[in-house]
Amino acid sequence: MNSPLTRWLARTNRVTFTIFAGAVAFMTYFAMYGFRKPYTAALFAEPVVLLGRNFTLKSVLVIAQIVGYALSKFLGIKVLSEMPPGRRAVGLVGLVASSELALLLFGIVPGAWKALAIFLNGLPLGMIWGLVFSFLEGRRTSDVLGAILSASFILSTGVVKSVGRWVMEQGVSEGWMPFVVGLIFLPAIGLGAFLLAQLPPPSREEEALRTHRQPMYAADRSAFYRAFAPGLTAIVLMAMVLTGFRTIRDDFAAEIWTGLGFSGQEQITLFTLSESLVTPVVLVVLGLMVVIRDDRRAFLIQMSLMVGGVALIGLATLLHQIGAIGGLLWMVLIGVGLNVAYIPAGCFLFDRLIGATRFPGTAVFMIYVTDAFGYASSVGILLFRELFTPRLEWLTFFIRFAYAASLIGVIAFGFALAYFARRTRQPLTASPAEISEAQ
Numbered sequence: 001m002n003s004p005l006t007r008w009l010a011r012t013n014r015v016t017f018t019i020f021a022g023a024v025a026f027m028t029y030f031a032m033y034g035f036r037k038p039y040t041a042a043l044f045a046e047p048v049v050l051l052g053r054n055f056t057l058k059s060v061l062v063i064a065q066i067v068g069y070a071l072s073k074f075l076g077i078k079v080l081s082e083m084p085p086g087r088r089a090v091g092l093v094g095l096v097a098s099s100e101l102a103l104l105l106f107g108i109v110p111g112a113w114k115a116l117a118i119f120l121n122g123l124p125l126g127m128i129w130g131l132v133f134s135f136l137e138g139r140r141t142s143d144v145l146g147a148i149l150s151a152s153f154i155l156s157t158g159v160v161k162s163v164g165r166w167v168m169e170q171g172v173s174e175g176w177m178p179f180v181v182g183l184i185f186l187p188a189i190g191l192g193a194f195l196l197a198q199l200p201p202p203s204r205e206e207e208a209l210r211t212h213r214q215p216m217y218a219a220d221r222s223a224f225y226r227a228f229a230p231g232l233t234a235i236v237l238m239a240m241v242l243t244g245f246r247t248i249r250d251d252f253a254a255e256i257w258t259g260l261g262f263s264g265q266e267q268i269t270l271f272t273l274s275e276s277l278v279t280p281v282v283l284v285v286l287g288l289m290v291v292i293r294d295d296r297r298a299f300l301i302q303m304s305l306m307v308g309g310v311a312l313i314g315l316a317t318l319l320h321q322i323g324a325i326g327g328l329l330w331m332v333l334i335g336v337g338l339n340v341a342y343i344p345a346g347c348f349l350f351d352r353l354i355g356a357t358r359f360p361g362t363a364v365f366m367i368y369v370t371d372a373f374g375y376a377s378s379v380g381i382l383l384f385r386e387l388f389t390p391r392l393e394w395l396t397f398f399i400r401f402a403y404a405a406s407l408i409g410v411i412a413f414g415f416a417l418a419y420f421a422r423r424t425r426q427p428l429t430a431s432p433a434e435i436s437e438a439q
Helices: 004-011 014-034 057-082 083-109 111-125 128-134 142-169 177-195 204-210 219-229 229-251 251-259 262-292 295-321 327-344 348-357 364-388 394-423 432-438
Strands: 045-049 051-054
Touching: 004 014, 004 057, 004 083, 004 219, 014 051, 014 083, 014 111, 014 142, 014 177, 045 057, 045 111, 051 057, 051 251, 051 364, 051 394, 057 083, 057 111, 057 219, 057 364, 083 128, 083 142, 128 142, 128 229, 142 177, 142 262, 142 327, 142 348, 204 364, 219 229, 229 295, 229 327, 229 394, 251 262, 251 327, 262 295, 262 327, 262 394, 295 327, 295 348, 295 394, 327 394, 348 364
Parallel strands: none
Antiparallel strands: 045 051
16 A cells, blocks of 8 residues: 555654554554453353363353464464465454454353354454564564564453453443443454554565565475474474463453452452553563564574563462462562563564574464464363363462463473574575475
8 A cells, every 4th residue: 555644654764653553553452352352351150061061151251262263373374374465454354343243142142152152253353463463574673563562462451351340330241241342442443454554564674684574375384384393393382381371361360360369349450450560561671672683682582581481470479379479469470471471472583583594484474373372272271170170269270370381481492592592593595495305
């Protein structure tokens, strides 16, 4: 698109462009959570019998939505890696609109049938992240833009739950609350998609610095993964653990806060307060990566921060259990550690890896590999909890999970850091396909 706004953005300075692009991306993805997460503010405590076992309706809903979301991620590996830029904005609006129609169905159907509706809600939403980040990757300030975009889902998950609670306080039922919240956020999606479509593509200077970005087809995707399989596999493994951990923290926050002794009325404030404290810390830590021009150095520093993030999860949990810190500070520190470790694999970590290896492609490919397997693992973790430890309180389960995630994370990210430190000493002198064949 060559609109007046696009021409102005192409001519403006880097700071102005980054503020504009970051604000639009933040608004758009923040609004997406108005369709994905509002139902988690409700308890949906009624029992549901499936496969001869008793589940709470809330657990069934969370699992159903994640199944749809995970399937969307697997579809996105191909669809988004190959999508031409001109189709992104229309695709974004269409996907979100279909998710809102699913929330309408959610309000209409009774009981366990809501699981089908929430599955249909999650099915399109899994591709929104990749669509939004596709507008941002390959730029000189992609690190800052990725951090701003990521801050949107840290903050929005709390705000949307607070909005959901407020809507129910106005007399809207649990079943209709998600649809009403979606209507509130719908205009922001339309505006965000329009403004994202005005962003000019990366400049020639940015392509020289960060490598040309282009669609990746099946052979390109296979060659890239095979060329760096050990390190990429370790990152994907840890993404599976952290996505499951983040799912528990987000979707069962009401139950965790209740276990910590906070009432439902207090939680209206806590949902937003805790994430408001997490967001600026994570934004500063990750956003500072933009000052590092060298892609290899930036990639390795980011991996080191990810090791530190998972270590903080375990340390904060230990301090809470021995009584050194209270519940609010513990949840904030957990949020900081989790997001410092989790966010990079969803955006600029692979953006930097492509720059370091000089492979012409798109970071969205590996972003969606990690996301797809991550959300698939979330389903398995939730099923494990419901089938084998159904009487275990969510707080206790979360604490045990925190220790496991911290230990596994230090090992997996530590290995990936050592692997890529060796593997990226020299940029590729042959194509990934030739290197993978030689291996």
